[in-house]
Amino acid sequence: MFSESFLFLFLLLVIGFIAKNSSLMISIAVLILLKISGLEAKSFSFLQTKGINWGVTIITIAVLAPIASGQIGFKDLTGAFKSPIAWIALISGMLVALLAKGGVTLLANDPQITTALVLGTILSVSIFRGVAVGPLIGAGIAYTAMKIFNFFT
Secondary structure: OOOOOHHHHHHHHHHHHHHHOHHHHHHHHHHHHHHHHHOHHHHHHHHHHHHHHHHHHHHHHHHHHHHHOOOOHHHHHOOOOOOHHHHHHHHHHHHHHHHHHHHHHHHHOOOOHHHHHHHHHHHHHHOOOOOOOHHHHHHHHHHHHHHHHHOOO
């Protein structure tokens, strides 16, 4: 009656519920609804090719919202260069963006790694009370680790 992919999604939905990961639960619910409605053929391939770029765009909008709202201005920008902690934050932001770039590359070239990344995120959230930052940064870290590994092999 149910396909393997449906059962897999349902299992991930249960894990998301146990881990209280609403982003995962909403994502899986949308995918299940697309499957049930018969729209999976066109929508899944479209989501696979465009979804990561949409996600990056939404995250970028969220990051830029404080600038647009006036919460962050030029005074804050100049202040960011005055303390060592701000420099560390600036460099960390740059490194995370570079890692995420590698994550986009990895997820685009090897989409099946998403399952392992999501499972790792769910385990961290549920066992260690970690924060689910999504598979993109995890993929970036994995991409960097793979490059380092390949360099030495």
